[in-house]
Amino acid sequence: MYVTLGELRVxxxxxxxxxxxxxxxxxxxxxxxxxxxxxxxxxxxxxxxSHLAACAAPGRDVVLRLDDGGWRAGLEVRFAAEPGRVDxxxxxxxxxxxxEEDPLLARTALAIASxxxxxxxxxxxxxEILLTLTRERRFPKGEPPPPEPRPEGAVSxxxxxxxxxxxxxxxxxxxxPAGQVLPAFGSPGTVxxxxxxxxxxxxxxxxxxGRLAGALFFRPEGDRLVELLGPFLFQEPAVEGAARLLVDAxxxxxxxxxxxxxxxxxxxxxxxxxxxxxxGPLDLRGADGVVRRVHARFRQLDEDPGGIAHLHxxxxxxxxxxxxxxxxARTFRLLEGPxxxxxxxxxFATEIDRRNGQAHLKPLWLGADARATLDGLLxxxxxxxxxxxxxxxxxxxxxxxxxxxxxxxxxFEPRLVVPWAATGDVLLLQRTTEPSAR
Amino acid sequence: MTAxxxxxxxxxxxxxxxxxxxxxxxxxxxxxxxVPRLFRLNNNENPxxxxxxxxxxxxxFPPPRAAVYPSGDSFYLxxxxxxxxxxxxxxxxxxxxxxxxxxxxxxxxxxEGDNIVTADRTFAVYEWTARFSGIDxxxxxxxxxxxxxxxxxxRIDARTKVLFVCNPNNPTGTFWDRERLRRFVERVDGRAVxxxxxxxxxxxxDASYPDGLALLPDHPNVVVFRTFSxxxxxxxxxxxxxxxxxxxxxxxxxxxxVYSVNGLAQEAALAALGDDGHVPATRxxxxxxxxxxxxxxxxxxxxxxxxxxxxxMVELPVSDTLAYRxxxxxxxxxxxxxxxxxxxxxxxxxxRHDAMEAFVGALRRALA
Numbered sequence: 001m002y003v004t005l006g007e008l009r010v011x012x013x014x015x016x017x018x019x020x021x022x023x024x025x026x027x028x029x030x031x032x033x034x035x036x037x038x039x040x041x042x043x044x045x046x047x048x049x050s051h052l053a054a055c056a057a058p059g060r061d062v063v064l065r066l067d068d069g070g071w072r073a074g075l076e077v078r079f080a081a082e083p084g085r086v087d088x089x090x091x092x093x094x095x096x097x098x099x100e101e102d103p104l105l106a107r108t109a110l111a112i113a114s115x116x117x118x119x120x121x122x123x124x125x126x127x128e129i130l131l132t133l134t135r136e137r138r139f140p141k142g143e144p145p146p147p148e149p150r151p152e153g154a155v156s157x158x159x160x161x162x163x164x165x166x167x168x169x170x171x172x173x174x175x176x177p178a179g180q181v182l183p184a185f186g187s188p189g190t191v192x193x194x195x196x197x198x199x200x201x202x203x204x205x206x207x208x209x210g211r212l213a214g215a216l217f218f219r220p221e222g223d224r225l226v227e228l229l230g231p232f233l234f235q236e237p238a239v240e241g242a243a244r245l246l247v248d249a250x251x252x253x254x255x256x257x258x259x260x261x262x263x264x265x266x267x268x269x270x271x272x273x274x275x276x277x278x279x280g281p282l283d284l285r286g287a288d289g290v291v292r293r294v295h296a297r298f299r300q301l302d303e304d305p306g307g308i309a310h311l312h313x314x315x316x317x318x319x320x321x322x323x324x325x326x327x328x329a330r331t332f333r334l335l336e337g338p339x340x341x342x343x344x345x346x347x348f349a350t351e352i353d354r355r356n357g358q359a360h361l362k363p364l365w366l367g368a369d370a371r372a373t374l375d376g377l378l379x380x381x382x383x384x385x386x387x388x389x390x391x392x393x394x395x396x397x398x399x400x401x402x403x404x405x406x407x408x409x410x411x412f413e414p415r416l417v418v419p420w421a422a423t424g425d426v427l428l429l430q431r432t433t434e435p436s437a438r
Numbered sequence: 439m440t441a442x443x444x445x446x447x448x449x450x451x452x453x454x455x456x457x458x459x460x461x462x463x464x465x466x467x468x469x470x471x472x473v474p475r476l477f478r479l480n481n482n483e484n485p486x487x488x489x490x491x492x493x494x495x496x497x498x499f500p501p502p503r504a505a506v507y508p509s510g511d512s513f514y515l516x517x518x519x520x521x522x523x524x525x526x527x528x529x530x531x532x533x534x535x536x537x538x539x540x541x542x543x544x545x546x547x548x549x550e551g552d553n554i555v556t557a558d559r560t561f562a563v564y565e566w567t568a569r570f571s572g573i574d575x576x577x578x579x580x581x582x583x584x585x586x587x588x589x590x591x592x593r594i595d596a597r598t599k600v601l602f603v604c605n606p607n608n609p610t611g612t613f614w615d616r617e618r619l620r621r622f623v624e625r626v627d628g629r630a631v632x633x634x635x636x637x638x639x640x641x642x643x644d645a646s647y648p649d650g651l652a653l654l655p656d657h658p659n660v661v662v663f664r665t666f667s668x669x670x671x672x673x674x675x676x677x678x679x680x681x682x683x684x685x686x687x688x689x690x691x692x693x694x695x696v697y698s699v700n701g702l703a704q705e706a707a708l709a710a711l712g713d714d715g716h717v718p719a720t721r722x723x724x725x726x727x728x729x730x731x732x733x734x735x736x737x738x739x740x741x742x743x744x745x746x747x748x749x750x751m752v753e754l755p756v757s758d759t760l761a762y763r764x765x766x767x768x769x770x771x772x773x774x775x776x777x778x779x780x781x782x783x784x785x786x787x788x789x790r791h792d793a794m795e796a797f798v799g800a801l802r803r804a805l806a
Binding site: 063247248251252253254255256257258259274275276277299300301302303304305306326327328329331 | 443455456459461462466467470471472562565566755756757759760762763764766767773774776777778779780781782
C-alpha cells in the first residue's frame, strides 16, 4: 500500500528549484529516511527540476508526488509531453546542458540525479513523461537464521504469515546464490517493510506446527506481470512435493489478481518441470556482484487474447520462433519504409537499478541519430560500472520497431520475448560486455 | 497543457480491480489461430441450442418490434415463472442474466464495511461483483471440492450480509443435498441472506439434489438464482432470475435496473418453458458425452473430475494456459482454470460428439 504524502504542482522555472528540492528532502525525512538519504533525494529532485526548467520542459506544469512505500520513498515527476511538440533529447541520461555564460558548468543533470537514488526510472506513458526517483530506507542487516527444523507429517502450502516472510527470506538467502534472491532478503526489516507495502509476498509450505519446508516469493512486475523468486526449499533432502505445492498455491493466489502472467527471471532448480515455460537466457548481476547466466521462465495466468507484434524485419525470425515455441498466436506487422525518420532527436529512457548494477533502456523517441545516441549512452553506462545493459522493444508499439537496427548494430542481441510485459509482448535484448559465471 | 491526474477520481477499490477481458468473437479467433472452425467448449452452453418453441419465437420476431421498449419488469415471463414454480410472480425478479441479479442483491444488502461469504473456487462473479462494489469477499476454501458449510458459518460476522452457495458448484460439480442445505440455512438463522445459485439445477438428476425454493416458506432469507443461459440455451439473449420471499424481492427490486431484459429474450424464455422434451434430450446428451470424455481422458492417464453439470475438469501435466493456446491452434476452445484457482486444470464444456472427438484428438496432440 502506497500513501501519497504530498503533491506539488508548479511550473518548471529555475526560481522554484529550492521549493522542489525542499519538498523532496523534507518529505523524505518525514517518511523516515535518514538525513543522508533525504538529502540525496532532495539533490536528485533539484537536478531533475533544474533540467526540466532549463531545457526539457521549461515553463510547463510539473506535478511532483511524494509516495511513502514504507521501505522506500518515491518521488514521481510527471508532465505533459506530446510527441511532435517536445524535443525528447534532453531525456537522454547523457544529455549535457552547457550555460552560454560558462561552458565549464556543462553538466549531465539526469545522470547526476540517477546517481543520487537507488532506482531511477524514466518512461513515456501516453502523452506524459514520468520520472520516478526512489531512495530506499536503510534497515540493519540481519543474522542468517538457524536451519529450519524438518517438517513432520503432512505439508501443505498457504499464504505466508507476516512473521514468516522475513524468516523465509533469510533462509532463502542463506542457501541460495545471490542471483536468485533479492539483496533485501538479508535484511528482515526491509523484507517486512516490503511485504507491508504490498511489494513482496510469499506462499510457504509448512506442516501443522508451522515448520517451513519452503517458500516461493512474488512481487508485482510492471502493470501486468508478477515476478516469482524461488521456489526455495529449506531442507536437504527437500520435502517431497513441496515445490509443486508452492507453485500451485502461488498460481492459485494470483489466479484472480488481474495479472496477465508470472515471470521468473532466475528460478531455482527446484522449480517443477512444466510449471513455467522457458523464455531464454539473460546475464544478470547478483547482489554479490557476480554476473550469472540465468534462464527466465514465464507462465500466463489467463487465456491469451492474441495480439499484434510490430517488428523490424531483422528481428522477425527470432520473434516468430520465440512466440511459436510458446504457442502464442500473433498477427505480425513488419516495419515498412525507412526505419529512421529524418532529423536528430533520438532519446532512450534509462532505468538504473544501482542495488543490482543493472541498466535498462527503453525507446523514447526515434531520430536519425539513434546509433550515435546509443553509443554515447552505452559509454556512459559502462563508465558507471553498469555492465550488460538490457533494452526492450514493445512489440505492441509500432514505432519501437525502428530502434532495432541501432540496437543490433550496437551489439545488442535478442534474448527473449516476455508476453504482455507492456502494451504488447516485449522483446528483451542484451549487450554482453561482462562474461557471466555460468 | 496541464498534466491531468485521473487517480483521485477513482475509488481505491476500483483502482485495485482489473477489467475482465472477454474472448474475441469466433471469426477473429479463427483468423488469429488460422483454423477453419472453432469448437467453443469454454462457456457451458447447451449444444442443442434453445428449445424448438424458443427457436420459433426467434425466427418469427417481427423486426419493427425492435423499436418498442420491452416490458420493463418482464411482466409475462414473471407470471409464467410464478405459475411454473408455484410462487407469486412478485416473488420473481428477472435480470439480464443471473450475473445482473448478483449485482442487484449485493447492491440491495451491502454497504461499505459489509462482507459476503462464498467459496474460493467457485463462479467468480460473486467475488468480483463484491470487490468492485467495495465490499469484502470472504472466501472459504473448498473441502473435498465441495462448499464447506462449517467454514462458511465460521466466517459470518455482524457485517456479513450475503452468503453465496453455488449448487451444484461451477466448476467442481459438487452439490449439497437437501438435508445439508436445510441444516446450513437453519444455522445461518436469518443472520444473512443466503443465495442458492442453481444455474445448473436442471442438469442434476440425483434424487437427493434439493430445490432451493422449497426452503422459502420456512426461511425468508433464502434467495434462489436460476438462468436461461444453460439448460435453456438462451445464453446469447441474457435472461436470468431470482426468486425469494416477497419482502426480500421487493427490497432487491429497489436496486434493479428496469428494462434491462430485452423483449426478444423475454419472449424466447417464455416459449422455452413450455418445451417438455428439451431437458431430457439435453440430459441424455450430457450423460453420454461426459461418459465418453471421462473414458477417453482417463485412458490418456489424466485425472478427470466429472460430477454434476455440463462440464468436466481435467488436470494436465502442463500449464493450463499453454494447453489453451495449443488447443486454440487446433480449433478447440476450453476454459483455463488458474482463474478458478485450479492451476494446471481445464474445464471442458460438454458438446456434441464431433466436438468431443475434436477435443480429445486436439488434447492428445497438445500434450504429445
